[in-house]
Amino acid sequence: MGVFAMPSLGADMEAGTLVEWLVKPGDKVHRGDVVAVVETQKGAIEIEIFEDGTVQEILAELGSELPVGAPLAVVLAEGNAPPAAAEAPEPALPSQPPTDAPDAAPSPARPPAPRPAPPPATDRPRASPAARQRADALGVDISTLRGSGPGGAILLADVEHAAPGRPAAKPSPIEEMRKAIAAAMTRAKRTIPHFYLSETIDVDPAIAFLEDRNAGLPPDQRILLGALFVRAATLAAAKVKVMNGHYIEDRGFVPSEAVNTGVAIALRSGGLVAPALMDAGSMTLAETMAGMRDLVTRTRAGRLRGSEMTEGTITVSSLGETGAEAMTGVIFPPQVALVGIGAPHLRPWVVEDAVVPRHVVTLTLSADHRVSDGRQAARFIAVFEDLMKRPEDL
Amino acid sequence: MTAADYRAIFLAELCRIAPDIDPETVGDGDHIQDDLGLDSMDVLNLVVALHDRLGVDIPEKDYPQIATPTLASDYLSRNV
Numbered sequence: 017m018g019v020f021a022m023p024s025l026g027a028d029m030e031a032g033t034l035v036e037w038l039v040k041p042g043d044k045v046h047r048g049d050v051v052a053v054v055e056t057q058k059g060a061i062e063i064e065i066f067e068d069g070t071v072q073e074i075l076a077e078l079g080s081e082l083p084v085g086a087p088l089a090v091v092l093a094e095g096n097a098p099p100a101a102a103e104a105p106e107p108a109l110p111s112q113p114p115t116d117a118p119d120a121a122p123s124p125a126r127p128p129a130p131r132p133a134p135p136p137a138t139d140r141p142r143a144s145p146a147a148r149q150r151a152d153a154l155g156v157d158i159s160t161l162r163g164s165g166p167g168g169a170i171l172l173a174d175v176e177h178a179a180p181g182r183p184a185a186k187p188s189p190i191e192e193m194r195k196a197i198a199a200a201m202t203r204a205k206r207t208i209p210h211f212y213l214s215e216t217i218d219v220d221p222a223i224a225f226l227e228d229r230n231a232g233l234p235p236d237q238r239i240l241l242g243a244l245f246v247r248a249a250t251l252a253a254a255k256v257k258v259m260n261g262h263y264i265e266d267r268g269f270v271p272s273e274a275v276n277t278g279v280a281i282a283l284r285s286g287g288l289v290a291p292a293l294m295d296a297g298s299m300t301l302a303e304t305m306a307g308m309r310d311l312v313t314r315t316r317a318g319r320l321r322g323s324e325m326t327e328g329t330i331t332v333s334s335l336g337e338t339g340a341e342a343m344t345g346v347i348f349p350p351q352v353a354l355v356g357i358g359a360p361h362l363r364p365w366v367v368e369d370a371v372v373p374r375h376v377v378t379l380t381l382s383a384d385h386r387v388s389d390g391r392q393a394a395r396f397i398a399v400f401e402d403l404m405k406r407p408e409d410l
Numbered sequence: 411m412t413a414a415d416y417r418a419i420f421l422a423e424l425c426r427i428a429p430d431i432d433p434e435t436v437g438d439g440d441h442i443q444d445d446l447g448l449d450s451m452d453v454l455n456l457v458v459a460l461h462d463r464l465g466v467d468i469p470e471k472d473y474p475q476i477a478t479p480t481l482a483s484d485y486l487s488r489n490v
Contacts, residue, residue, distance in 0.1 A: 240451065313455065
């Protein structure tokens with residue numbers, strides 16, 4: 017038997033609000049299954065379970081804000097007997113939720129009936145079950161709200177903001193995200209001795225390769241330059257292993273076998289997230305592109321997974337197709353390197369003793385000096401640049 | 411279908427791939443990247459969505475012709 021606890025979904029996370037259960041007592045679960053949704057400063061995150069078993073008991077109530085490590089559910093491992101305390105295990109019945117509310121605020125009326133998994137929303141506004149529950153309790157008409165969550169979803173905090181006669185005690189989700197970014201970036205700049213190496217790279221071969229490749233293909237098979245960058249950075253990280261992993265305070269650098277490449281995605285409402293493309297090292301270029309499209313779509317819809325938020329091993333932040341030419345980025349802790357790529361610019365470039373117009377990008381590698389030195393950073397950039405010269409090998 | 415129908419479809423798909431955009435606030439001349447903040451992945455997702463819904467295959471060189479609702483409804487009227 018094990019207690020499934022509130023996971024940490026980032027170095028700066030202290031607590032999360034449970035907004036949806038996707039399992040109920042009696043359900044079988046497998047390692048990697050998404051079992052619940054938690055609202056954090058970085059939006060709604062799907063959390064996964066890391067063992068096989070059967071859900072014995074749900075301990076945490078919807079809508080409650082719980083610290084990292086708080087018990088959420090009891091999960092019975094395969095082949096284990098239920099604990100003696102549960103004399104007559106009736107897995108179909110939900111347990112009585114704990115009565116000690118984590119804060120002194122009066123908790124909303126408990127729902128009268130057990131809550132089965134809610135039916136998929138049809139034409140109703142997108143909102144978490146906890147937000148709906150709170151809206152009912154506070155008398156807020158949810159259809160009049162405009163969600164501020166990723167994907168426009170209505171969050172618990174939006175409901176609380178809209179509640180009549182309630183002081184807006186809690187900052188909005190956008191302010192919350194700003195605070196989360198502030199905490200992570202301050203920690204990065206305070207604890208990671210960054211150093212930076214830059215190189216300007218001719219991307220005309222890559223652009224020509226993509227134009228040629230994409231011309232005959234339907235839209236869903238086209239590949240963007242950004243996917244080549246992510247693929248090249250992934251292969252470079254697999255080669256220069258000292259850029260790929262985590263730095264843990266009391267253990268030092270812990271390299272990672274897998275390359276889980278984080279992709280920085282800017283949100284229109286402000287802020288950004290950098291979910292990881294899990295095991296990008298084993299993907300083809302087409303799979304990398306498909307994975308990035310999926311990550312962007314789920315980021316916009318507010319449906320990222322906990323593992324994607326915490327298990328990135330290096331991050332790529334690309335400014336896209338227009339905009340500034342270079343970026344010196346801040347490493348996303350506990351990672352040890354970040355690849356910043358500016359937008360392509362047309363510049364005079366020397367090719368075989370002649371000056372010709374070429375599209376170039378400036379790559380800036382930010383690296384952790386506790387873990388690596390200039391030589392290794394230069395090697396990473398050389399591998400990346402070489403791959404951009406022969407994009408057909410990516 | 412009329413240009414207005416295409417405009418409505420374009421806006422619906424635009425707001426599906428970018429759910430934080432309120433369709434009522436989108437102007438006819440708003441540029442999907444410069445004004446509405448779509449990135450290149452969002453634009454590709456929009457092109458895929460239009461392809462799935464209307465069967466229109468918009469090549470990359472034509473992307474500037476769907477950059478605003480007005481341009482897009484005109485382009486879709488001519489090419490669907």
